[in-house]
Amino acid sequence: EEYLMVKLPINFNEISETPAELIDYIVAHSGRSFPVEISDLMLDTSYVLPKTGLVVVQGVLVCFLILLLVAALGASVVVSGQFTALAAHTIYYSSFGGLVVTLPTFILSLSLIVVIAKWLVIGRYTEKRIQVYSTAYLRWWFIDRLVHMWELWVGGLVVETPLIWIFYRLLGSKIHPRTQIKEFIREFDLVTIGHGSEIDYSIRCRRFGPWTETSGPSLRFRHIKIGSRCHIEGLVSLGSDIGERVHLDKLSVLSEGAQVGSESRAVGNPAFDAGGVGIATDVSFLLLGLQLVWLLAALHLFSALL
DSSP states (O other): OTTTTOOOOTTHHHHOOSHHHHHHHHHHHOOEEOOBOOOOOOBOOOOBOOHHHHHHHHHHHHHHHHHHHHHHHHHHHHHHHHHHHHHTTSHHHHHHOSHHHHHHHHHHHHHHHHHHHHHHHTOSOOSEEEETTBHHHHHHHHHHHHHHHHIIIIIHHHTTSHHHHHHHHHTTOEEOTTOEEOSOBOSGGGEEEOTTOEEOSOBOOEEEOOOOSSSOOEEEEOOEEEOTTOEEOSEEOTTOEEOSSOEEOTTOEEOTTBEEOSSOEEETTTTEEOOOOOOOOOOOHHHHHHHHHHHHHHHHHHHHHO
């Protein structure tokens, strides 16, 4: 399958009863690899810290991450207390309690902390190569851990709703509002997604480089562009440029810098062109609105049960 770039079905022995029929099937369905374009990246010249110093600073930053989480929790508790004082004798409060305000306040507080911290610490993600143990790597690591914390505490509640699109837009990504986002995204400024696409696999615009004797490990960043009405179920490597109406199958991996033409079906690792595919799916604003309504309904139901 890898050598001839063809995906055999599970029941291939039933479809092809003789070796000759199997050869004909392989020839008819064999694909071709996608072209790859990889440009040279400029090396960031930020100061390189000693390993011990980097570990110490990371330990301090972990404590700071915990403080930010506590601050978001504290804000939700304060707002909940104010809400209780104002609405303690209302039917709405007796029915749903203070959690109906506490949880949204926590989501909003932690999300705003992430957005503000990203723009203060990183600014915009750009295509470049940085050295591990440098101050640039430390800044990336801090925001990456903060976003990971947000995904654990908040992301699972807002994924597949318009709220996660708003969050990623505030962080600098270029994602059309009619995009179904079912997994998380990092290095936001480097991500572009067209309308009507469905993202079922996480997107990362970075990759660690090899550790050689002459230089330490590095981390490189490249853009990822996904066209309109695509269905992404596999790994999109950094530097990939995907056209419109492309289906990337499950367990498939696009090579770094892959240039995928429109109306293609990418399968395999590394992925190859398995022929045209018609994707007629689209994401409507009505569906996104219903998802948001369901989120609010679930919040009130959960609050009422508690």
